[in-house]
Amino acid sequence: MARSLCITGLAAFLGLTVEAGAAPDDAIALEAIDVSASPLATAQAPLAARAYAGSLGEADQAAIQASGARNITEALRLIPGVQAPPPNGTGSGDFAQNIGIRGLTARFSGYATVLLDGIPLSSAPYLQPELSLAPVSFGMLERIDVIKSGAAVRYGPQNVGGVINYVTWPIPKEFGGLVRLRGNLNGSEQARGFLNGQADLVVGATNPEGSGLALLYSGNHGPSFRPRTNQDIDDAMLKYRVQLTPESYVDGRVHGYNATADLPGPLDRAGYARDPYGSTNGFQTYQGSRIEGVTRYVNEFDGTKYFETTLFDTSSRRTFGLSNRSRDAAATVYDVTPRSYNTFGIEPRFSVRTDLLGLNQEISLGYRYVREDAEERRLRRSFRAGANPFLVRPALNRDSSGATDAHAAYLDDKFTFGTLTITPGIRVEDVTTSRRNNQTGFRAEEHYTVPLPSLRVGFQATPALFLYGNVGRSFGAVGFLQLPASAIDQHIDPEIATTAEVGARYTIGGLAADVAVFQFNFDNQIVFDTLQGVYTNVGRTLHRGVETSLRYDLAALDPALAGLSAYATYAYIDATVDAGPIKGNDLRLYSRHSGTVGVSYATGPWQLDWFGYAQSGQFADEANTAAPSADGKLGRIPGWTIWNARLTCEVAPLTTLTVGVQNVLDKRYYTRASLDDNGGIYAGPPRTAYVELRTRF
Numbered sequence: 001m002a003r004s005l006c007i008t009g010l011a012a013f014l015g016l017t018v019e020a021g022a023a024p025d026d027a028i029a030l031e032a033i034d035v036s037a038s039p040l041a042t043a044q045a046p047l048a049a050r051a052y053a054g055s056l057g058e059a060d061q062a063a064i065q066a067s068g069a070r071n072i073t074e075a076l077r078l079i080p081g082v083q084a085p086p087p088n089g090t091g092s093g094d095f096a097q098n099i100g101i102r103g104l105t106a107r108f109s110g111y112a113t114v115l116l117d118g119i120p121l122s123s124a125p126y127l128q129p130e131l132s133l134a135p136v137s138f139g140m141l142e143r144i145d146v147i148k149s150g151a152a153v154r155y156g157p158q159n160v161g162g163v164i165n166y167v168t169w170p171i172p173k174e175f176g177g178l179v180r181l182r183g184n185l186n187g188s189e190q191a192r193g194f195l196n197g198q199a200d201l202v203v204g205a206t207n208p209e210g211s212g213l214a215l216l217y218s219g220n221h222g223p224s225f226r227p228r229t230n231q232d233i234d235d236a237m238l239k240y241r242v243q244l245t246p247e248s249y250v251d252g253r254v255h256g257y258n259a260t261a262d263l264p265g266p267l268d269r270a271g272y273a274r275d276p277y278g279s280t281n282g283f284q285t286y287q288g289s290r291i292e293g294v295t296r297y298v299n300e301f302d303g304t305k306y307f308e309t310t311l312f313d314t315s316s317r318r319t320f321g322l323s324n325r326s327r328d329a330a331a332t333v334y335d336v337t338p339r340s341y342n343t344f345g346i347e348p349r350f351s352v353r354t355d356l357l358g359l360n361q362e363i364s365l366g367y368r369y370v371r372e373d374a375e376e377r378r379l380r381r382s383f384r385a386g387a388n389p390f391l392v393r394p395a396l397n398r399d400s401s402g403a404t405d406a407h408a409a410y411l412d413d414k415f416t417f418g419t420l421t422i423t424p425g426i427r428v429e430d431v432t433t434s435r436r437n438n439q440t441g442f443r444a445e446e447h448y449t450v451p452l453p454s455l456r457v458g459f460q461a462t463p464a465l466f467l468y469g470n471v472g473r474s475f476g477a478v479g480f481l482q483l484p485a486s487a488i489d490q491h492i493d494p495e496i497a498t499t500a501e502v503g504a505r506y507t508i509g510g511l512a513a514d515v516a517v518f519q520f521n522f523d524n525q526i527v528f529d530t531l532q533g534v535y536t537n538v539g540r541t542l543h544r545g546v547e548t549s550l551r552y553d554l555a556a557l558d559p560a561l562a563g564l565s566a567y568a569t570y571a572y573i574d575a576t577v578d579a580g581p582i583k584g585n586d587l588r589l590y591s592r593h594s595g596t597v598g599v600s601y602a603t604g605p606w607q608l609d610w611f612g613y614a615q616s617g618q619f620a621d622e623a624n625t626a627a628p629s630a631d632g633k634l635g636r637i638p639g640w641t642i643w644n645a646r647l648t649c650e651v652a653p654l655t656t657l658t659v660g661v662q663n664v665l666d667k668r669y670y671t672r673a674s675l676d677d678n679g680g681i682y683a684g685p686p687r688t689a690y691v692e693l694r695t696r697f
Contacts, residue, residue, distance in 0.1 A: 053423065053458035053468035054150025055162075055503055055516035055547065057082065060143045063567075066600050066609040068644040068660045070184060070198070070690065071138045072097060072166075077613050079146050080547040080569040081516075082164075083590055087224075088682035089266070089673030090132065090320060093231050094220055095259035095288055097134040101148060101161035102518065103543045103575020103590045108132050111476060112161035113151075117168055117253070119294055122158075123316035123341040124372040126404040126431060126477045129158040133318040135257035135290035136166055137235035139180060139200030139218030143167045148547075149501045149518060152474040153410050153425035153454045154366075159474040160497040160522060169202045171212040171239055177203035182692040186225045186685075196222035210243030225685050227279040231261035247302075252295040261286045263320075265327065266673060266680025268632040276668060276683045280327045283334060283389060284678070288318035309348040316341045322678065323389070332382060334389035339376040345369065362414040372404040374480060399438040402480030406431045412454070419460035427452040429475065431494075435483040444483040448494055450475050464508040471500045482526055482535040490534050497522040510556030510565075512549075519544045521578070538579070541587060545573035563602040570595035577622050585624045589671070591615035591639065605650040609660075614641035620672040632680035633672060640669035640684070655695040662688045 057079035069075040071094050073084040083100045091098050091108060099114070100106030108130035114121040116136050122129045148162035155163045169178065180200040197220075204214025220233040234257070241251040265280030292314040299307045319338040323331035349366035356363075378398035381389045412425025429452065434445040454472030461467050476495035484490050503516035525539025549569040554561035571594050575587045586592070593616040600609045616639040619625065628635030646660030666687040673679045 051421075051458060051460065051466055052147075052150075053421065053456035054470050055081075055148040055501060055518070056514075057146035057148065057549075058143060064143075065648075065658075066598060066646070067596075067611045067613075068609070068646050068662050068690070069138075070182070070662070070688075072134075072136075072141070072144075075138070075141075075144060076164075077594075078569070078596060079144070080549055080571040080595070081148055081545070081573065082146060083594055083615065085589060085671045086669075086682060086684040088671050089678045090263065090286075090322065092229065092263050092682065093224075093259075093261040093286065094138070094233060095134065095231065095261055095286060097131040099131075099161075099164065100590055101146075102520070102545060103541075103573045103587055104161045104522075105587070106589060109134075111158060113155045113157070113159045113163045115155070115163065115165045116255075117294075118165065119292075119310070119312050120343075120345075121166070123290070123314070123318070123339075124343050124374055124404070125370065126157055126406050126433060127372045127374050127402050127480045128339070128341065129477065129479065132320075133259075133288040133290065133316055135235075135255075135259075135288070135292075135316070136168075137200075137218035137220060137233055137257075139198060139220075140168050140216055140235055140237065141166050142169045148516070149499045149520075150454065150456050150470040150472060152452050152472050153412050153427045154364075156408060156427060156429060156452070157406075157431075157475060157477040157494075160476055160495070160499075160520070168237065168239070169214070169216055171204045171206055171214040171241060172202070173206050173212075175205035176697050177201065177214075178694070178696050180692065180694045182690055184688055184690045186688050196220070196224060204239070206241070210241070210249065212241045214239045225688070226264045226277050226683070228262040228264040228282065228284070229279075231259065233257075233259045233261075248297070248299040250295065250297050252293070255292040255294070256290070257292075258289045259287070263322075263678070264682075266632060266678055266682060268680055269628055269630050272632060272670070272681045272683070276670070276681075277686065280680075281323060281331070282328055283321065283323055283331075285321040286319070288316070290314060290316040304353045306351040307349070309346070312343075312345045314341075314343045316343075329386050331389070332385050334381040334383070336379040336394065337376070338379075339374065342373045344371045360416040362416075364410075364412050364414075366410050368406075368408045370404065370406040370408075372402075372406075374402040376400055376402075376481070396439075398485075400435055400481075400485060401438060402433070402435045402483075404431065404433045404480070406477075421456075421458045423454075423456040423458075425454045425456075427454075431477060433478055433480055433483070435480045435485065437485045440486065442486055444485075444490075446478050446483060446492055448478070450494055450496070464506055466505045467502075468504070469500075469502040471498070473498050476526070478526065484534055488532075488534060490536070492526060492535060493524055493537050495522065495526055495537075495539075496524050510553030512551045514547075514549045516547045517545075518547075540577070540579035541575060542578040543573065543575045545571060545575075547571045564600070566597075566599045568595065568597045582622055582624075585622055586619050588621050588674070589618050589637075591618050593639075607648040609644075609646045609648075611644045611646075612641060613644075615639055618671075620674045633674040635672070637670065637672055640667055642667050642669070642684075652695075654697065655693070658690075658692040658694070660690050660692070662690070 059075045059078040064075050076084045098106040099109040104111040110130045145165045151163045152159045182198040184196040199219045201217040206212030216237040218235045223230045237255045239253045243249045263284035294312045296310040317340045324333035325331040347368040351364040379394040380397045381392040383392045407430045410427035414423040429450045432447045436443045452473045456470040458468045499520035501518040506513045522541045524537045527539045529536050551567040554564045577585045598611040618637040625634040626636045642663045644662045648658040651657045669684045
C-alpha cells in the first residue's frame, strides 16, 4: 500500500506518469581512502578524518543525491570554498572540468591536484595539469573528498588550491552491485527542451579470502539545453584486488574513457538579449580519450608498519576544432589542435608507528618518479569570412613536443603528546621540463628544485571539539607550453604559494560544525606578456577567507522530529591582485560569497529534499570592468541563487524512484568566458526535470 501511494505521489510531484524505481546505496560495501600524509591514520574510522589538522570537505553519496546534482560540477558546489562555474568556452561539456578553490582561477582546474582514487587525473600533472580532458564520469563516483590545505607534502604538483580526490565505487563485499538510470528533461520553452540520459552500472564480488573483481560503467548521451551541445561519453573501469596474505594484497584498475561533443558558440550582449539559450556556430567540436592502468602492492605487516608501491601508466588524447570568431559568419580561421600525452609514474611509500626516543611517532617516507611525454600540433584552415572552412586544405602551423622527468621525495613525522599532535614535514620536487619546436628544431628546457616544508598541529580540546592549524608551501609547475618556442632569453620559475590556516570541528549528538580561516600569498605566478609574446613570472595574488559548514539531525533535539535534518555551508573569500597598477582588484570569475542550504525529511519509504545554492557577483577580468561589453566577454556578472527539489520513494525492495526539479524557479543566470576566441556569454541551465531509477542487487 505504501509503495502504491509512493508511485502516485511521485507522479503528482511532476505531473508525470511513471513506473518502478531505485535505492539507497548502503548495501554496497563503501570504502573511504585516506588522503592524509600517513596511511596509519586510516579513514576506515570516521574520527580519523575529523582529527586531520587541515580543512576538509566532502560530498558523499547521500549529500550528492539530496542536492539533485547531475554532474561533478554541481556536486563540487556542496563543498565550501570550491566554486565551479556553469559550462562555458572550450569547457562546455562534462568532458572538462573548471574548478576554482579559494579564489584561484577555475579555468580547466589548473591550480588543484585532482586525483582519481589517489592517481593524478590530468593528462600530464607537470606538462599540462589542466582538465580540458577530465576522464571520469559522474556516475563512477561514490564520493568526493577535498583537502584545501596541509596536503602539499603528500601530494603535488599544482597543489596551491588543495587536493580533490574522486573516489570510485568499491568492489562489493559480496556479489552484487548498483544500476542507475537518469533522464533529464528541460522544461523551459525558451531553451527549446532537451533530453539527456545517464546510465551507470556497478557489478562485482569479493571472495572469502579477500580477492575481488568489479566492473564499473557510466554513459552520458544526448544534448544539453543549448544547440550544439550533444555529447557522447562512455567510461568503463575494471577494478581488481588479489589477497596475497592476511597482511598483503595487490589491487588496481584498467580504465578507459572516450568523449565526443559539439561545442556551442558564445553569445554577445545583443544575442543573449534575443535568445539566452542560443548558439553562434556550427563547426566547433571536441574529442578526448584516455586509457589507464594502475597497480598497487600493499603490506600492512603487524599494524605498526605499512608499505605500498603504486605504478600508473596513462595514454591520453584530446582534440579541439575551433574557429577564431564566435560567429560562423565572421570566422576566417578554423584550427584543429590534437594533443597526446603519455605519463608513467611509480611511488613507493613506507610508514611506521614507533616510540623512537620515547616519543609516540608516526613516520611516513615516500618517493615518486613521473615521466611525461607530449605532442601538440595545430592544423589551420584560413578562408574568407562566411565560407565553408572544410573546403580548404589544412596547413600545419605549429608542431612541438614536450617531456618531463620529475622526482619528488617527502617525509613527515607525526608526534603525539596526549591529545596534541604535531606533524612537521617536507616535500622536495626536482623537475626537468623541456619543449622542442619540431618545425625549427629549437629546444627550451627548465630545471628547478623546490622544497615545500609544512607544519600541522591538532588538538583534541574535548571529546566534541577538535582545533587545528597549519602552515606550508605549495607550488605550480612550469607547463611545457609556457616555455618559449623560439630562441629568446627567457627563464621561468615555478609558482609558489605560502598558506596559513586555523580551524575547528565540533561534533556532538546530531550536530556537526566546521569552520576554517585561511590566508595564502601566491607569488611568482606565470602570466603571458602580450608585448613580448612570452610567459614570465610577474603575477602575485592574495587570498583570504573563512569557510563554514553546519549539519544537524533534528531528532537529537526532539524524537518527534526523527527523519528531519538540515545543513548549510558558507564561504567568504577575498582574492585580489597583489602587484602592479591594479593591485587590490578582485581576481576574475570568482565570488566573494557562496553557500548552500538544504533540508531533508525521510519517513517510511519517502524522502523529500529541498536544496539551494547561491553565489555573489563576479568580474570577468582583473581590471574589474563593470560595464558590459558588446561582445559579451567583459562586464560584471550578477550573482544568482537556484533551488532544487526532489522526492524519492522505495517502490520495491532495494529499488527507489526519484523525481526532481533543478532550478525550480527557472532563474536565468550566466557566466562569461573572456580568455579565448570562444569568449562571451554562456547561460546556466534553466528549469530541468529529471527522473532517476536506482536499484541495488
